[in-house]
Amino acid sequence: MGTTQLEAVQEPKYWHLKTVLGEALDSEFAVGEVLPNERDLAARFGVARATLRQALEQLELEGRLQRRRGVGTTVAPPRxxxxxxxxxxxxxxxxxxxxxxxxxxxxxxxxxxxxxxxxxxxxxxxxxxxxxxxxxxxxxxxxxxxxxxxxxxxxxxxxxxxxxxxxxxxxxxxxxxxxxxxxxxxxxxxxxxxxxxxxxxxxxxxxxxxxxxxxxxxxxxxxxxxxxxxxxxxxxxxxxxxxxxxxxxxxx
Incomplete structure (x- = not known):
């Protein structure tokens, strides 16, 4: 899995990251699959962990991710x-x-x-x-x-x-x-x-x-x-x- 750097954009960095993460969820992960830890994800996308957390929180609000205690962050099933x-x-x-x-x-x-x-x-x-x-x-x-x-x-x-x-x-x-x-x-x-x-x-x-x-x-x-x-x-x-x-x- 290669490293993906974010290009300079006008929208907030975490919002652009949310879009990139959403595309990765569609193409690379199955429903119920556990995402890599925050450190690895932040390194992959070249962002600070605080920016990554904002993007993950937004995806959770939109129903794309679920955070389960003792399991981690998983891909949510379709609506x-x-x-x-x-x-x-x-x-x-x-x-x-x-x-x-x-x-x-x-x-x-x-x-x-x-x-x-x-x-x-x-x-x-x-x-x-x-x-x-x-x-x-x-x-x-x-x-x-x-x-x-x-x-x-x-x-x-x-x-x-x-x-x-x-x-x-x-x-x-x-x-x-x-x-x-x-x-x-x-x-x-x-x-x-x-x-x-x-x-x-x-x-x-x-x-x-x-x-x-x-x-x-x-x-x-x-x-x-x-x-x-x-x-x-x-x-x-x-x-x-x-x-x-x-x-x-x-x-x-």
Whole structure:
């Protein structure tokens, strides 16, 4: 294995090194393979170990590397394809659904969610369902589903904590779902989401916000937080539209 020197570039040296390392991961290493130690890698690329660590940390944040205690730094498996745009419309908890409700409370909707709900939220409390999504037995997303009281007027007031989320979802399923729209943006994991996703607070995440429309109004809003390091979100019938930073990088 020869020595590769970095040429003078305008971007930060560690960022350029990250790109070079990423190309090496694609061509020279297999999934699960342990990387050489920092001293050898720094010598190969002709950089200080501090620069190397910055590049490795960035690759770890992007899900290209995993650091395992007692093992070292290994090449991470490809991102899981997570379908978030079903061909047929379904209410949350209906149809092919791999979300699990973990709790439900009545609370004021955050200002951003209240704006999405419009007049249906008002100053009233909304049913707030917390859910978690798993893939291959690993947590990949958390979700908060906001359902105004006016959307589920037939809900009983005498519900136990265990019954509450399922009762709200059951009432939603009685409505005719007319449409839904989604937005996706990059964000940082909040402390409560990070704990559920087994990540550190502030880790990069993909936030998928969905509005559900029934009877010409927004009936519920979902704010789902997906791990950006292990998930590839797919949309549509074939999943042809993907959020995949690996493919984006290779195409650029």
């Amino acid at each position: 899981r394809g997570i379908h978030v745009g079903p061909a047929e419309r379904h209410w949350p908890g209906q149809g092919p659904d791999d979300w699990r409700a973990i709790g439900c409370v009545e609370a004021a909707a955050p200002a951003a969610v209240a704006r999405l709900l419009g007049d249906e939220a008002g100053d009233d409390l909304v049913h707030t369902i917390h859910r978690v999504r798993t893939s291959e037995r690993q947590p990949v997303a958390t979700d908060i589903l906001y359902v105004p009281r006016s959307s589920v007027p037939g809900l009983s007031d005498a519900l136990s904590p265990a019954e509450h989320p399922h009762a709200v979802l059951a009432e939603l399923h009685r409505l005719d779902l007319e449409g839904e729209d989604r937005t996706v943006e990059l964000g940082s994991a909040r402390a409560e989401d990070a704990k559920q996703l087994e990540r550190l607070p502030g880790a990069p995440v993909l936030i998928v916000t969905t509005r559900y429309v029934s009877a010409g109004r927004v009936t519920a809003v979902s704010a789902a937080t997906y791990r950006a390091d292990t998930c590839r979100l797919t949309f549509g019938d074939s999943g042809a539209v993907e959020i995949d930073t690996d493919q984006t990088r290779q195409a650029s």
